[in-house]
Amino acid sequence: MRQKAKWWEALEGAKVRCRLCPRGCVIAEGGRGFCFIRKNEGGKLISEAYGRISGMAADPIEKKPLFHFYPGSRVLSFGTIGCNLNCQCCQNWHISRAKDIRILREEVTPEAVVETAIKTGCKTVAFTYNEPLIFAEFAMDTARACREAGIKTAAVTAGYVNPEPGKEFFSLMDASNVDLKGFNEKFYLSHTGAHLKNILETLELIHRETSAWLELTTLLIPGKNDDLMEIKNMCEWIREHLGTDVPVHFSAFHPDYNMTEVPPTSLKTLNQAYEIGLSAGLKFVYTGNVWEKPRETTFCPSCKKPVIVRNGFEVERNELQNNRCGFCQAVIPGYFSS
Numbered sequence: 001m002r003q004k005a006k007w008w009e010a011l012e013g014a015k016v017r018c019r020l021c022p023r024g025c026v027i028a029e030g031g032r033g034f035c036f037i038r039k040n041e042g043g044k045l046i047s048e049a050y051g052r053i054s055g056m057a058a059d060p061i062e063k064k065p066l067f068h069f070y071p072g073s074r075v076l077s078f079g080t081i082g083c084n085l086n087c088q089c090c091q092n093w094h095i096s097r098a099k100d101i102r103i104l105r106e107e108v109t110p111e112a113v114v115e116t117a118i119k120t121g122c123k124t125v126a127f128t129y130n131e132p133l134i135f136a137e138f139a140m141d142t143a144r145a146c147r148e149a150g151i152k153t154a155a156v157t158a159g160y161v162n163p164e165p166g167k168e169f170f171s172l173m174d175a176s177n178v179d180l181k182g183f184n185e186k187f188y189l190s191h192t193g194a195h196l197k198n199i200l201e202t203l204e205l206i207h208r209e210t211s212a213w214l215e216l217t218t219l220l221i222p223g224k225n226d227d228l229m230e231i232k233n234m235c236e237w238i239r240e241h242l243g244t245d246v247p248v249h250f251s252a253f254h255p256d257y258n259m260t261e262v263p264p265t266s267l268k269t270l271n272q273a274y275e276i277g278l279s280a281g282l283k284f285v286y287t288g289n290v291w292e293k294p295r296e297t298t299f300c301p302s303c304k305k306p307v308i309v310r311n312g313f314e315v316e317r318n319e320l321q322n323n324r325c326g327f328c329q330a331v332i333p334g335y336f337s338s
Contacts, residue, residue, distance in 0.1 A: 005038055006137055007165045008045035016045045021084045021133065021161050022198045035134040036082035036099060049080035049135040052104035054095045058120045060313040064128065064156050065249050065288055067298060068334025069175045069213050071308055072315035075154065076113070076122040079129025080104060080138075085158050086193040087181070089221060089259040096130045110138070110145035117151050124174070128156035136161075136169050143172040155212075159202035160194045170206050175213040175335070177249075178203060182218065182225035183234035191224065200237070207242045213335055214242070217249040217288070220265045220273060231273050235280035244283050245333040250274060252289035271295070284333075302330035 007019040014029040018038055025033035027040040037049040056078040061070055064077075081103050083096040090096050095103065108116075117125050125146050127139045132155045143153040154175040161169065170176060180199060181192055188196040206214050216238065220226045231250075238246060250273040252265040270287045274295050277285035287295040291312055298308035305327045309317040319326035322337040 002041075002046050002048055003050040003137055005045040005047040007162070010043060014040070014043040016040050016043065018045060019162060020136065020165050022195065023084060033084075035084040035131070037080060037101070037134055047135060047137050048101055049082065049104060050138045051107050051109060052080060053078045053106050053108055054081050054098075054103055055079060055129060056106075056108075056116070058122055059126075061124060061154075062310060062313040062315070064126055064154060064177050065217060065286070066154060066175055066177055066213075066215055067249075067286060067296075067308070067310075068215065068247050068284065068332075068336070069154065070123055070152070070335055071298075071310075071318065073123040074121055075124040075126045076117040076120060077126045077128045078108075078113070079127070079132070080135045081130060082134055083131040083158075084134055084160055084194075085131065087158075088191055088257060089219070089253060089255075089262070090257045091254075092129055093257040110142040113142050114145050114149045114151055117146070118149070122151070124152040124154050126154040126156060128154075131160075132157055133159075133161045133165075133169060136165060140169060140172050147172070158192070158194070159199045159206075160192075161198075161202055163201065163205060166202055166205055167209055170210045170212050173210070173212040175215075176206060177215045177217055178206070180216050180218050180234070183230050183237070184225060184227075187225050191221075200241070204241055207246075215247040215249065216242075217251055218273075219251045219253050219289075220269055221253045221259070222263055222265055222269070224262070226265070226269050226273075228272060228276065231276050232280060235277045235282055239281045244281050246282070247284040247286065247334075248277050248282055249286045249288045250277070251287070254289065265289075267292070298332070300325040300328060300330055300332065303328040307332060 081098040152174040159178045283301040296310040307319045
């Protein structure tokens, strides 16, 4: 099910330049881009992940995490292999850094994804597990099929993409959780091989030029990106450029991949980040990868009462009436009604 890729140009000597992400990989005949799944075959750029997946499962939407997008509903999640980042603590490194295309054994069509979502009672299809932007052609065709069937779509992404393909991609998504990995260019470059500037541009693009619901996640890594002033600067940037309504999730790091020597994130650091976000004016701040019910709860910014109480990935109580607080009738931003 290989398909000619979008966003590339032919060069001399049968080479091609991929224009999907800021890497701008120049790929010789038979070679692959940094992401691995975009390949030069006969002077044409091919997406080897089109219609081929590494795994699929039905999850709670809270696992993405998306807290303001139909809480308590189910989402059909799937991914491929490869990534255009090189995060040193990647928890899915066995697929994101995979160098064997044979891992993509299962073939599915966009229509088959829709059928599976319906059969499993999933309201949403999520492109996740590895970076969905690198298999954008397949994700976009699947999103179109989902839209026709009344199924929502969500992208769980690091957001490293050029503006033109980024706008095309996110305009077809109903929601997205973007992994904002820190707020320091030196850390971004050394830890992921990407540039912070490009990620911030993607966030502004989603917010200003698409209708996709946006949430952010930052994995706090001890001694790497957990400086409190840096977190404060990030929260203030979010407030000024994305607004106060965007939910922000601070997640605990657990040693993995090439960072097994770094200790887990302390509860103290998570709680400090939580308070910094609220102090910066953000209305919806959460912590993740730890079970802290008060910091997984959605509070009404107006009356301060708990309107969605979560326990891990489960919703224990939902006091919303459509998009309004059940106590004071204030509007809560997000998508909550069916």
